Amino acid sequence: MTNVKTSPSSSSSTPPPTAAQASIGRSALSKVMRSREVPVASALIVLVVVTTAVNPLFLTPQGVKDLLLNATIVIILAVGQALVIITRNVDLSVGSMLGLTAYLTGTLFADIPGIPIAVVFLAGMLLGGALGALNGLLVTIAKVPALVITLGTLYIYRGVNNAWAGGTQYFAGDRPRGFSNLSTQTVVGFPLITLLAVVVVIGVAIVLAYTRTGRDLYAIGSDPEAARLFGIPVTRRVLGAFIASGILAGLAGVLYASRYNAVGATTGTGLELDVVAAAVVGGVAIFGGSGTVVGAAIGALLLTTITSALTALRVDKFWQQAIVGVLILSAITIDRIVSLYRARQLRMSEARDV
Amino acid sequence: MSEPTTSEPTTIDRDREPASGTPATTAVARPVRARPRWTRLVLSRDAGVFYALVAVIIYAYTQVPYFASTQTVGFLLLDIIPILLIAMPMALVIITGEIDLSVASTVGLTSAIMGVLFAAGVPIALVFVICLALGIVLGAFNGLLVTVLGLPSLAVTIGTLALYRGFALVVIGDNAIANFPPELTSFATSKIGATGIPVVMVVVLAVAVFFGVLLHLTPFGRSLFALGYSTEAASFVGIKVARAKFWLFVSTGFISSLVGIFWTLRYSSARSDNATGIELAVIAAVLLGGVSIFGGKGSIPGVVCGVLLIGTINYTLRLARVSDVVLSIVTGALLVASVITPSIVDWARARTHARRAAAHTPQKAPAS
Numbered sequence: 149m150t151n152v153k154t155s156p157s158s159s160s161s162t163p164p165p166t167a168a169q170a171s172i173g174r175s176a177l178s179k180v181m182r183s184r185e186v187p188v189a190s191a192l193i194v195l196v197v198v199t200t201a202v203n204p205l206f207l208t209p210q211g212v213k214d215l216l217l218n219a220t221i222v223i224i225l226a227v228g229q230a231l232v233i234i235t236r237n238v239d240l241s242v243g244s245m246l247g248l249t250a251y252l253t254g255t256l257f258a259d260i261p262g263i264p265i266a267v268v269f270l271a272g273m274l275l276g277g278a279l280g281a282l283n284g285l286l287v288t289i290a291k292v293p294a295l296v297i298t299l300g301t302l303y304i305y306r307g308v309n310n311a312w313a314g315g316t317q318y319f320a321g322d323r324p325r326g327f328s329n330l331s332t333q334t335v336v337g338f339p340l341i342t343l344l345a346v347v348v349v350i351g352v353a354i355v356l357a358y359t360r361t362g363r364d365l366y367a368i369g370s371d372p373e374a375a376r377l378f379g380i381p382v383t384r385r386v387l388g389a390f391i392a393s394g395i396l397a398g399l400a401g402v403l404y405a406s407r408y409n410a411v412g413a414t415t416g417t418g419l420e421l422d423v424v425a426a427a428v429v430g431g432v433a434i435f436g437g438s439g440t441v442v443g444a445a446i447g448a449l450l451l452t453t454i455t456s457a458l459t460a461l462r463v464d465k466f467w468q469q470a471i472v473g474v475l476i477l478s479a480i481t482i483d484r485i486v487s488l489y490r491a492r493q494l495r496m497s498e499a500r501d502v
Numbered sequence: 503m504s505e506p507t508t509s510e511p512t513t514i515d516r517d518r519e520p521a522s523g524t525p526a527t528t529a530v531a532r533p534v535r536a537r538p539r540w541t542r543l544v545l546s547r548d549a550g551v552f553y554a555l556v557a558v559i560i561y562a563y564t565q566v567p568y569f570a571s572t573q574t575v576g577f578l579l580l581d582i583i584p585i586l587l588i589a590m591p592m593a594l595v596i597i598t599g600e601i602d603l604s605v606a607s608t609v610g611l612t613s614a615i616m617g618v619l620f621a622a623g624v625p626i627a628l629v630f631v632i633c634l635a636l637g638i639v640l641g642a643f644n645g646l647l648v649t650v651l652g653l654p655s656l657a658v659t660i661g662t663l664a665l666y667r668g669f670a671l672v673v674i675g676d677n678a679i680a681n682f683p684p685e686l687t688s689f690a691t692s693k694i695g696a697t698g699i700p701v702v703m704v705v706v707l708a709v710a711v712f713f714g715v716l717l718h719l720t721p722f723g724r725s726l727f728a729l730g731y732s733t734e735a736a737s738f739v740g741i742k743v744a745r746a747k748f749w750l751f752v753s754t755g756f757i758s759s760l761v762g763i764f765w766t767l768r769y770s771s772a773r774s775d776n777a778t779g780i781e782l783a784v785i786a787a788v789l790l791g792g793v794s795i796f797g798g799k800g801s802i803p804g805v806v807c808g809v810l811l812i813g814t815i816n817y818t819l820r821l822a823r824v825s826d827v828v829l830s831i832v833t834g835a836l837l838v839a840s841v842i843t844p845s846i847v848d849w850a851r852a853r854t855h856a857r858r859a860a861a862h863t864p865q866k867a868p869a870s
Contacts (some may be wrong), residue, residue: 156750290842290845292795292842292846293795293796293843296838297838297841299782299834300786300837300838300841302834303782303833303837304831304835304838305834306834307828307830307831307833310828310830319645344621367827418778418779421660421664425661428661434654463529464675468668469665469668469671470668470669470672472665473661473664473667473668474661476657476661476664477662480653480657480661482653484652484653
């Protein structure tokens with residue numbers, strides 16, 4: 149709960165800084181340095197600089213475009229995941245929700261020729277929102293940890309997807325040109341769907357940092373009981389976080405259908421751990437109460453960039469997953485050490501004041 | 503099972519038929535009402551899972567063609583052995599309020615190392631020893647991060663899930679090593695006589711009894727429950743919290759490497775992606791078996807029943823020609839139902855309790 153949102157200096161491949169910060173008392177610089185996004189953003193910058201130095205082809209316009217395209221879907225999912233984790237919950241069903249909405253997208257385009265693209269987006273987000281609402285209701289009404297409930301719905305949603313799709317797959321050929329173009333056309337080097345993701349990140353970041361609802365989520369994650377006593381509508385806020393995660397997973401599902409060729413019964417399987425990893429690497433504390441969606445988004449970008457960087461550096465691609473593991477462990481270790489250090493400093497300064 | 507009787511306290515032998523005795527209804531008039539032990543056993547959550555298991559087996563035995571055969575028993579048990587084995591230490595870990603998501607990756611890494619070492623000509627006995635030692639090291643690494651650095655186990659083991667699977671990929675890549683000695687691979691699937699029960703079940707039984715005794719009949723095991731309720735209170739009464747948790751993570755690592763060896767021999771294939779994703783199946787089975795995700799509650803017999811229940815339902819549905827696609831819905835629905843039911847029961851119980859307390863002794867506050 150320590151930080152108000154700040155965004156570190158961004159390289160060409162990080163999302164742009166969010167709204168201006170209100171500097172109260174402390175210098176802006178020290179605040180930036182203390183923000184939770186600094187370690188992950190520095191890691192990303194170092195990775196990009198080193199890779200480019202070794203292989204200049206890494207940062208060509210095409211290379212950057214590929215990096216961003218690969219990251220887009222995980223970024224959107226990580227934003228939703230961050231919202232949920234900040235409230236001291238977790239949503240493991242995002243991969244299954246993405247699979248269902250991606251398949252819905254394929255079905256809609258194939259079965260209803262000429263359906264407007266906007267309607268498909270709306271349908272995907274509605275379905276995602278409904279699935280997220282079911283998660284949220286189960287978590288808040290039954291008072292069972294989200295880990296268990298969303299593990300259950302991970303299986304259930306995937307099973308529904310399997311039963312619905314069977315062996316059927318829909319390919320990009322079934323979808324209108326304009327829809328696939330979302331992933332191929334660029335504006336100043338940014339693919340359209342990535343710009344959409346950036347808008348999502350900025351929008352959610354502003355809500356989290358500057359609205360009552362957003363700050364409530366942090367309060368709930370820091371101490372659910374205290375938040376309840378304080379009069380925060382905990383049930384409604386947590387439900388809202390799950391619905392938001394569902395809607396974003398729905399959006400990601402529609403974009404998945406635009407970005408990738410085939411959607412079927414297994415689309416998005418296993419994505420949930422990548423997404424949780426992105427959020428954790430991005431400085432979102434797994435037990436709630438701190439972290440930002442900008443951090444989560446940078447975390448997602450870092451994880452997907454590593455894969456491309458390894459190829460560019462001609463490192464065996466098999467190292468990728470091990471490096472992801474090391475990153476997660478480093479992120480939580482650094483976080484722990486920093487928080488211990490701060491707690492000690494606080495104790496010292498309080499002792500001095502007595 | 504529902505004849506009103508009292509019995510000697512049975513500690514974990516929940517499904518034993520109690521001897522007949524005096525009717526329990528005499529307890530009604532007493533001011534402090536404790537249910538007799540037999541009712542608690544018969545009505546306990548573990549018993550519920552056991553009844554569900556018996557019901558499924560009876561149904562499948564009478565209604566589903568081919569279920570009533572020794573082959574069924576053999577395949578069903580072979581399929582659930584990995585989950586059953588890992589579920590034992592996992593139950594203890596979850597009872598202490600922690601979690602270990604890295605088990606499936608430990609299985610995969612053990613399998614990969616086993617394949618590479620065997621292909622390099624290391625004697626198979628030495629390979630086994632190295633694999634089991636590796637499991638201990640991997641578990642100890644998780645344990646150190648959780649207990650020494652004080653990191654949340656959920657985050658740590660998501661990290662090592664990726665890390666260990668990543669090492670498996672680095673070690674063996676896309677290759678598969680299959681030419682294990684035939685006498686070993688056939689041992690992994692061999693049956694005890696004509697019963698259809700795999701020989702390996704002897705090991706599984708030993709592991710289950712070990713963890714059952716450890717959890718329910720030793721001071722260490724009882725301390726785990728205390729630890730799960732409140733870490734702070736547990737350390738005040740002198741329980742060595744960090745040490746207990748550390749050894750539990752070592753035990754999940756060790757058992758996972760055992761499963762890695764079994765998995766490799768059973769499918770006669772060492773691959774980096776062996777057992778991918780079974781951590782979720784293990785946790786689902788453990789929770790279905792009545793272990794509370796909050797820690798502090800659970801029993802080994804319940805977990806065994808939970809694993810058998812999920813395994814039997816899946817196998818029955820497959821035999822009954824229900825397509826594979828519905829199976830994951832069943833697993834998920836069982837998991838959600840199993841965690842929601844106690845919440846609903848608690849809520850109903852708290853209501854009746856409050857009402858009764860208000861009627862009998864208005865000055866006494868309800869317990870919860």
